[in-house]
Amino acid sequence: xxxxxxxxxxxxxxxxxxxxxxxxxxxxxxxxxxxxxxxxxxxxxxxxxxxxxxxxxxxxxxxxxxxxxxxxxxxxxxxxxxxxxxxxxxx
Numbered sequence: 001x002x003x004x005x006x007x008x009x010x011x012x013x014x015x016x017x018x019x020x021x022x023x024x025x026x027x028x029x030x031x032x033x034x035x036x037x038x039x040x041x042x043x044x045x046x047x048x049x050x051x052x053x054x055x056x057x058x059x060x061x062x063x064x065x066x067x068x069x070x071x072x073x074x075x076x077x078x079x080x081x082x083x084x085x086x087x088x089x090x091x
Contacts, residue, residue, distance in 0.1 A: 002015055005031075006033070007033070007037075007038055008075065009034065009073070009076060014036070014037060014038075015035060015036045016031070016034075016035060017030070018036075026067075034074055042070060042073050042074065045069075045073060045079075046066060046070065049069060050066070
């Protein structure tokens with residue numbers, strides 16, 4: 001049976017993650033309130049932010065910035081986009 005959650009981002013019942021994506025309270029919160037689809041979309045956006053903004057994941061400030069952006073993303077608040085980024089066109 002597929003596990004479902006009421007997704008915070010999409011405000012509807014959707015397929016949930018199989019496991020918490022990270023340890024601790026933040027991972028449990030995501031596991032309980034974020035859909036698999038929203039998590040995949042965040043992972044893609046996070047990768048783009050890391051690459052385009054040249055973030056160093058060893059730097060605590062970069063990790064803090066990404067955590068803030070993740071919270072905004074899932075809560076449907078304004079989150080940052082990479083300047084000048086153009087999504088690849090579908091083939």
